[in-house]
Amino acid sequence: MDSKNKSHDINHDRNNDCEKRDTNGKKEDNITNLPPEIYEFFSKPGCLLLIQGGAGCGKTLMAWEILNEISGGKGIYLSTKIPEIAFSTQFEWMDEKWRRRMVKFLEISDGDKMIDRIVNHLCNDSPEGKKSALDKLIECKKPNKIVVVDSVECFSKRYGMLPEDFLIQLRSHFVDCGDANLIAISDLNTSSAIYENADGIITLRKEKHDGRIIRIAEFNKLSHVMIKQSNHLFTLCNERVFFIPSFPVYPPCELVRNINRPWKPLHASKGRVSTGSPSLDEVLNGGLKIGDYLLFISDTDIPDKVAFLIAIPFIANTLMLGGSVAIIPTLVGTLDDIIEVLNPFVDKNKLKHNLGFVVEETMGEKEEENEIVVNKYPNLDVDSHIWDEANEVLRRRGNLLSRVIAIDYLEARYANQQVSLFRTLTNSILQSHRKGYVTMAFLRKGSQQEKNILPFVDGIFRISSKHGAIVIYGEKPITPMYAVLPDYSAGLGRVKLQLLT
Structure with missing residues (x-):
């Protein structure tokens, strides 16, 4: 065996292997973007999901994935944390239309009321006589309207507020009144008050396994959803989040799926x-x-x-x-x-x-x-x-x-x-x-x-x-x-x- 430690990224040559779809556009059943519990959680309007974890765990990517998979392009991502240039240079899977429709960068001066400022920002450039993006969110009762705030700590610090007070205001304005779903991104050292105000909590972390880093998503709490598995293995591929499904044990995985498909032998290089x-x-x-x-x-x-x-x-x-x-x-x-x-x-x-x-x-x-x-x-x-x-x-x-x-x-x-x-x-x-x-x-x-x-x-x-x-x-x-x-x-x-x- 060649002992040279070449790059082992098996997806490099097949750039979009993580996103493979069949001829009908359906994703292969090996890799799933999100577990079914997340889809079920957001099927009910008026829920607040807290995504927490240390730096580099994939919190922002997880929120984007939920926006992309569930909101149908009708959600909003609010950030004072991620530089705008990152969306056009680092995350190539987000096309310009996606960014214009869903991503909002807030440059807000100290002293203004946070909620009013967000409302004003969302109402900017709304043609007269037409409803703003926020109005549409509040009035719509469909469950696929999602607002992401990245992050609780960044916003609350800017306004001199406690993170839990900031979250309470967000919940009151977007969730309790508007029936929108809210995703709040937070660090790990969150207070008990934040936990109490969240309907769902997902903790992202990294673990070492024989010297190698793996990513874990722990479902701590998901109201109205039966959590079948609390810890999920996930990976980041081409700046996307993909959950690894459990290996089928009961019932066991199939040995053959299509006997009419001829086996085409694979030829290796000489030697x-x-x-x-x-x-x-x-x-x-x-x-x-x-x-x-x-x-x-x-x-x-x-x-x-x-x-x-x-x-x-x-x-x-x-x-x-x-x-x-x-x-x-x-x-x-x-x-x-x-x-x-x-x-x-x-x-x-x-x-x-x-x-x-x-x-x-x-x-x-x-x-x-x-x-x-x-x-x-x-x-x-x-x-x-x-x-x-x-x-x-x-x-x-x-x-x-x-x-x-x-x-x-x-x-x-x-x-x-x-x-x-x-x-x-x-x-x-x-x-x-x-x-x-x-x-x-x-x-x-x-x-x-x-x-x-x-x-x-x-x-x-x-x-x-x-x-x-x-x-x-x-x-x-x-x-x-x-x-x-x-x-x-x-x-x-x-x-x-x-x-x-």
């Missing part, structure tokens, strides 16, 4: 092999190098389907490109399970002749051509010889050999031979290098062999769960953190990695 998942290839700088041994270490609470979404497209892609695959039972199931999933996408002859799967000997059952049969009673030396011979046979049948190995299974089978197993695993890694095999290996965190083999493998990726989402990051080479999402754009399930920033 490399595709994983079958485009975004994983990009993180690996173009795929796995010939001879690589890549290790995935999952926390104990990670669903088995995550290993499926990584391993199965790798198997399918190798077979479709004329290679062979040898499998030591993985988390994805039995040989029959794998063949059933691959059958609609991969030629049956390739499944029959180019796929090998280790099974334990069963008395009275006929041995299938796909099966690499080991004795019912574990004998590591004998089994290793059988495995090596099967690898050579499969290698001769294809133009390359990919291997998928579940180290957890080997640890369980050879529980009393851990020292010998370590030697066997290191020999397997060296064999990958020497013979040009490409190997994906999987194990659970805390396994006996984890620390033993780490120095020998070419790549290490760790998979963890965070607030319902699955995240992955490279330890060797070091990469940023990504959210793991199921991707069915090719019919067969695979992983899509979303950069977390």
